Amino acid sequence: MTKIYDSHAHLNFEGYEQDREEVIHRAFDAGTQFIINIGSGMGMKGNYDAIAIANAHDNIYATVGLHPHEASLFDEQVLQEIGRLADEPKVIAIGEVGLDYHYLHSPKESQIQAFEAFIELARDKRLPLVIHSRDANKESMSILRKMHAGDVAGVIHSYGGDREQAAEAIELGFYLSINGIITFKNAQSLREAVAELPVDRLLIETDCPFLSPVPYRGKRNEPAYTSYVLRAIAEIKHMDEDTLADILLDNAIKAFGVGVEQTIAYPLDNRLYLNITNRCTNVCVFCPKFKNDYYVKDYPLKLFKTEPSYEEIIRALQRLPGYDDVVFVGFGEPTQRLDMLLAVSKWLKEHGTKTVRLDTDGLGNLVYGRDITKELGGSIDAVSVSLNAPDAKTYIKLCNNKFGEASYEAVKEFIKLSKARFKDVTATMVDLPNSDAAATRAVAEMLGVKFRIRPYYKESLRYKKEKE
Ligand code: SF4
Numbered sequence: 413m414t415k416i417y418d419s420h421a422h423l424n425f426e427g428y429e430q431d432r433e434e435v436i437h438r439a440f441d442a443g444t445q446f447i448i449n450i451g452s453g454m455g456m457k458g459n460y461d462a463i464a465i466a467n468a469h470d471n472i473y474a475t476v477g478l479h480p481h482e483a484s485l486f487d488e489q490v491l492q493e494i495g496r497l498a499d500e501p502k503v504i505a506i507g508e509v510g511l512d513y514h515y516l517h518s519p520k521e522s523q524i525q526a527f528e529a530f531i532e533l534a535r536d537k538r539l540p541l542v543i544h545s546r547d548a549n550k551e552s553m554s555i556l557r558k559m560h561a562g563d564v565a566g567v568i569h570s571y572g573g574d575r576e577q578a579a580e581a582i583e584l585g586f587y588l589s590i591n592g593i594i595t596f597k598n599a600q601s602l603r604e605a606v607a608e609l610p611v612d613r614l615l616i617e618t619d620c621p622f623l624s625p626v627p628y629r630g631k632r633n634e635p636a637y638t639s640y641v642l643r644a645i646a647e648i649k650h651m652d653e654d655t656l657a658d659i660l661l662d663n664a665i666k667a668f669g670v671g672v673e674q675t676i677a678y679p680l681d682n683r684l685y686l687n688i689t690n691r692c693t694n695v696c697v698f699c700p701k702f703k704n705d706y707y708v709k710d711y712p713l714k715l716f717k718t719e720p721s722y723e724e725i726i727r728a729l730q731r732l733p734g735y736d737d738v739v740f741v742g743f744g745e746p747t748q749r750l751d752m753l754l755a756v757s758k759w760l761k762e763h764g765t766k767t768v769r770l771d772t773d774g775l776g777n778l779v780y781g782r783d784i785t786k787e788l789g790g791s792i793d794a795v796s797v798s799l800n801a802p803d804a805k806t807y808i809k810l811c812n813n814k815f816g817e818a819s820y821e822a823v824k825e826f827i828k829l830s831k832a833r834f835k836d837v838t839a840t841m842v843d844l845p846n847s848d849a850a851a852t853r854a855v856a857e858m859l860g861v862k863f864r865i866r867p868y869y870k871e872s873l874r875y876k877k878e879k880e
Pocket residue numbers: 691692693694695696698699700701742743744745773
């Protein structure tokens with residue numbers, strides 16, 4: 413059976429009171445793999461109801477938030493309560509949140525305030541975002557960019573055909589979700605826009621009970637009807653429905669982390685790599701994670717929901733024994749979890765690991781306001797520091813962090829201190845087009861450390877492997 417899913421349903425809305433279970437059964441009978449039920453839109457009650465429905469069904473998940481229409485209800489207490497709900501096991505995203513300047517049910521200022529707070533919450537909880545944006549695409553996108561929403565990304569729900577928004581959303585790592593509107597007679601411009609979008613950035617949804625696709629237009633919508641949305645996209649893309657369905661399903665799994673096992677430890681070339689965080693100090697222009705591409709070979713490194721605990725990391729290490737060389741790396745800066753890094757490296761040394769390596773951005777001292785190489789010196793043997801540029805201006809352009817140009821000096825200082833502390837210190841740079849390897853190498857040499865150029869992967873590391 414063709415695999416469908418509904419990335420945006422409101423099964424907690426009143427219209428389903430009489431026959432909710434039947435609607436859900438029809439969806440799963442029709443090949444639905446999972447339903448994401450949106451908690452926002454009914455005040456706090458909607459969030460509680462969405463979680464209750466998710467808890468009562470295996471393949472239904474919930475999101476929590478406050479719809480922009482309700483932004484005037486937003487305050488510190490609401491935010492705290494939604495933060496608490498976000499920790500519930502079936503909650504997989506924050507949303508729908510955003511801006512709606514069409515109806516202006518809440519004043520713009522409250523909408524913006526709530527939206528920004530929810531982006532921060534999503535980043536804090538490491539949950540993707542479900543974005544509602546109506547007649548406010550420019551403002552929504554600029555807030556998403558400003559607040560580094562790409563760190564968690566998510567989906568622009570009910571994508572309406574704004575090409576500029578699509579380009580920006582994709583660049584930030586977001587997916588665009590298509591619903592029944594695509595089947596409407598008067599939606600020609602949306603169909604044309606979708607024809608140009610890459611299929612690996614699209615999701616499907618109903619937004620039920622609203623927006624029933626043709627032939628149900630005007631009637632109550634339900635998750636089973638995503639099959640009509642799928643069919644419409646397949647026609648536009650001249651693709652076989654099943655092939656498209658597999659891609660769209662894979663997109664949703666990547667966007668929301670449903671059904672993905674987290675990779676904590678992974679072996680590559682005789683080394684064992686540890687992925688303990690996705691958080692970073694930098695927002696590097698070359699980083700694939702901002703395209704929501706968290707793969708290294710076949711290992712998905714996106715850490716959804718929670719970062720691994722000490723026990724989980726140790727268990728992952730025990731499952732893969734016998735490596736002399738263990739590296740802290742991943743799509744995140746390991747020193748963001750300094751205490752964890754220290755505890756795990758101590759465990760590794762006690763259990764006979766010959767070389768414990770740390771791949772770092774070298775900004776730890778700036779972040780913590782103290783010399784962390786002292787602390788690391790006890791159990792780390794080798795560090796590899798991303799130098800990336802021959803000067804401060806180039807560095808900040810590539811690596812982008814809140815410390816500005818001063819961070820380049822901090823990285824150099826970190827390298828110097830590391831040299832005194834660790835056996836093996838390497839400065840690295842990513843081999844970007846137009847980068848000045850010779851000048852960067854000269855800086856590393858001046859600092860008296862080794863230099864290594866890391867390949868720049870324009871395409872996904874996973875994709876690259878598949879092609880090989
Ligand atoms: S430090 Fe690494 S993981 Fe973080 S943004 Fe830069 S390249 Fe990506």
